[in-house]
Amino acid sequence: MITPTKGISPDRCLLAVGAQILMQLEEPRTVSQAWARLKQWRSENSHFAPVSFEWFVLSLDVLYSLGAVELHQDLLVVRRNDAAPA
Template sequence: MILPTKGISADRSLLAVGESIVATLEQPKSITEAWEDFQADWQARSIRERLTFDWFVLAMSMLYALGLVDYTADGRIRRAHAAPPA
């Protein structure tokens, strides 16, 4: 699921979907805006398989668990900023 398997193609793995999500997060967005931008990007890449909202949410949860996205005070999603080196 996170990585491609026999049943999940490489572009549908959660890592690939997460990469697409992060690529669309140039500025903080609501979940709806992030979903709509992701869908537009997904269709622009001519990926034939439709991706459901629950798969999008799974990828978003994985990104949050990995510390790659976080939330602003008003509840918008944004790319997480890397901590400065010590």
């Protein structure tokens, strides 16, 4: 599920969908806005394998558990960690 398997194509695995979600978060967005933008992006980029809302939420769970996103005042925000302090 997290990575591609025999039954889950590379463009539907949770890490790939998570990466696609991160591309939609150039600015803070609500979960609904991120979902709408992801569906639009997948359609525009010929990713026709279906991704349900449940799969989208699982991808958000993976991103959150990896520390890649946070929820601030009902907005999804990409968590930026610099390798070294400036």
